[in-house]
Amino acid sequence: MKYEIGQSAEFSKTIAECDVYAFAGITGDFNPLHTNEEKAGRMYFGKRIVHGMLTASFLSTVIAGSMPGPGTIYMEQDAKFLRPVFFGDTITARVTIAELLEKGRARLTTVVTNQDGVVVVDGTALVKLPKED
């Protein structure tokens, strides 16, 4: 595959309570904001929200799976957590090639939106592209 600026791919998923709870179990991040409806109800967002790093992880899914895809070496990711993601929200992670750099590297724009098209996570990634066939 020949890589060009503007190529992009996406991955969508409805994030369920079980995703958030499994992620809490793996990471040990049981912040009440994510796993305690009573406390979360009295905090900023009024109910439990998804871990920001879980939402951002779907960017990695796109990078590894489809754009640039298998063989990519993931070097850097930055993420701004702009809006909360709630249980049951359907998010779409989109990755686009923004710059082709020397040494086979590329800068990607990485954006996650919710079902209303609102950007919830914005950022960029740096990767080493797979060898072109």
Next chain:
Amino acid sequence: MKYEIGQSAEFSKTIAECDVYAFAGITGDFNPLHTNEEKAGRMYFGKRIVHGMLTASFLSTVIAGSMPGPGTIYMEQDAKFLRPVFFGDTITARVTIAELLEKGRARLTTVVTNQDGVVVVDGTALVKLPKED
């Protein structure tokens, strides 16, 4: 709690195969590098490795749980994936207050090391600190 530059906390965990497989199931990232020993064995690292975003997620665990701790608003995270993490590695995520900024914000240094003290993920985070008591 009064926040000061240099305050830090950490979280350690041995990352097991089940962690990586559960994370793959949640995120849909079944890159063979993480979940196919046969293919991973013929790739760069010679065996399956942990998803970079999973390793980086332990930084969020520290930020939410202990430094700065409950009430922190997580605004940004950047992460450089410097070295592979293998199944069975014991990682330590350490978060340190690096700068106190206006509007109650802080810049944190966020580093994950393995059992040999090698830095596997390096980065920074931007947070809004909890209100001081």
